[in-house]
Amino acid sequence: MDFMKPETVLDLANIRQALVRMEDTIVFDLIERSQFYSSPSVYEKNKFNIPNFDGTFLDWALQQMEIAHSQIRRYEAPDEIPFFPDIILPPILPPINYPKILANYSDEINVNAEIMEFYVKEIVPQVSCKVGDQTENLGSVSTCDIETLQAISRRIHFGKFVAEAKYQSDKPGYIKLILNKDVKGIEDSITNSAVEQKILERLVTKGESYGTDPSLKYSQKPQSKVDPKVIAKIYKDWIIPLTKKVEIDYLLRRLEDEEPELVEKYRV
Numbered sequence: 584m585d586f587m588k589p590e591t592v593l594d595l596a597n598i599r600q601a602l603v604r605m606e607d608t609i610v611f612d613l614i615e616r617s618q619f620y621s622s623p624s625v626y627e628k629n630k631f632n633i634p635n636f637d638g639t640f641l642d643w644a645l646q647q648m649e650i651a652h653s654q655i656r657r658y659e660a661p662d663e664i665p666f667f668p669d670i671i672l673p674p675i676l677p678p679i680n681y682p683k684i685l686a687n688y689s690d691e692i693n694v695n696a697e698i699m700e701f702y703v704k705e706i707v708p709q710v711s712c713k714v715g716d717q718t719e720n721l722g723s724v725s726t727c728d729i730e731t732l733q734a735i736s737r738r739i740h741f742g743k744f745v746a747e748a749k750y751q752s753d754k755p756g757y758i759k760l761i762l763n764k765d766v767k768g769i770e771d772s773i774t775n776s777a778v779e780q781k782i783l784e785r786l787v788t789k790g791e792s793y794g795t796d797p798s799l800k801y802s803q804k805p806q807s808k809v810d811p812k813v814i815a816k817i818y819k820d821w822i823i824p825l826t827k828k829v830e831i832d833y834l835l836r837r838l839e840d841e842e843p844e845l846v847e848k849y850r851v
């Protein structure tokens with residue numbers, strides 16, 4: 584898909600293909616994280632003495648990274664959402680005039696605070712190789728965390744494109760659901776259990792293959808570096824539900840950016 588060509592971005596088959604590709608990045612990032620200890624010092628507020636800063640070491644490191652990445656134009660892209668939108672800077676590179684694809688409030692749909700919370704509380708304890716700190720690796724842990732968080736955030740906020748594609752494909756149906764504030768109806772209409780099931784099965788296969796040394800493939804002992812079932816469970820319990828939350832939150836506001844005459848047509 585090409586963000587300069589909206590029709591390629593709003594094609595559900597293309598979006599799903601992009602989501603499948605993102606699984607590779609996320610699975611590899613989780614495997615990378617599994618080399619390290621849980622490293623609680625990285626996630627403890629004000630553990631290190633950082634002048635004029637109130638937060639965890641990871642918050643601080645991620646903020647520094649986002650400041651740099653904002654200047655290299657990362658957050659101009661419609662599929663990149665910062666964790667700290669209030670501290671980012673204008674790009675140094677000239678702006679890109681992306682065609683409008685999403686509704687005008689789309690940047691306000693941001694679940695990164697929830698992503699940070701489940702990452703620290705649920706993912707790190709399940710994928711790290713051992714409980715505790717390993718002093719010399721705290722920096723590596725934080726850079727690995729940043730990569731993983733950014734990959735998961737991009738995947739979850741892709742829900743906006745999924746939602747827009749679904750909205751465009753059935754405006755009358757969605758306008759009625761939105762006017763009725765029918766959250767359950769919206770959730771049912773965006774859910775495709777067969778697609779979800781396939782994702783979970785494929786993640787187990789990817790976890791097994793990517794986590795195994797190819798030369799040991801035929802060994803009797805399982806080699807996976809992260810239990811593939813844990814990877815599938817992270818998707819089932821957190822990544823897919825939050826993607827759906829993004830879709831629902833996006834759709835609930837969708838009439839803010841719709842022709843009033845069209846909305847009136849469906850109001851009873």
Ligand SMILES: O=C(O)C(=O)C[C@]1(C(=O)O)C=C[C@@H](O)C=C1
Binds near residue numbers: 779822823826
């Ligand atoms: O592919 C879709 O239709 C989506 O809405 C994305 C997604 C997902 O998170 O992967 C979420 C909800 C659907 O039930 C299936 C898959």
